[in-house]
Amino acid sequence: MRKRRLFWLLLLTASLALSGCFDDDDDGGSSGSGSSGGSSSHTLIVQNNSSHSVWYLYVSPVEDSTWGSDVLGSSTIPSGSSYTHTVGDCGRNYDLRAEDSSNGYWQSWNVSMSCGATTEWVLND
Numbered sequence: 001m002r003k004r005r006l007f008w009l010l011l012l013t014a015s016l017a018l019s020g021c022f023d024d025d026d027d028g029g030s031s032g033s034g035s036s037g038g039s040s041s042h043t044l045i046v047q048n049n050s051s052h053s054v055w056y057l058y059v060s061p062v063e064d065s066t067w068g069s070d071v072l073g074s075s076t077i078p079s080g081s082s083y084t085h086t087v088g089d090c091g092r093n094y095d096l097r098a099e100d101s102s103n104g105y106w107q108s109w110n111v112s113m114s115c116g117a118t119t120e121w122v123l124n125d
Contacts, residue, residue, distance in 0.1 A: 039116030042090035090115035
């Protein structure tokens with residue numbers, strides 16, 4: 001009887017100790033504001049409804065004075081297609097720029113990227 005109580009006591013102690021280890025909420029010092037659902041990223045969908053392929057895509061915090069790196073890498077966004085980009089540093093505003101191969105471009109300024117949310121940016125001619 002004593003061994004059975006000890007077993008249950010150890011099992012209860014172990015389950016209480018492990019219960020905090022698998023918490024999905026990111027509330028341990030996240031700097032992003034407007035967090036929703038515990039997600040620590042923002043989804044940006046670029047829908048290309050133009051007649052041109054997009055060769056370059058820049059997603060830069062509004063505080064940055066340069067565009068930074070092209071997030072498409074070696075990919076393109078053909079006419080009629082979409083591209084999904086995950087913004088890891090959410091809870092702030094971004095400037096967006098897409099460019100085609102002949103120096104045409106689209107820009108959108110001061111786009112809010114709340115954590116756990118999705119933004120669709122539609123490119124038209």
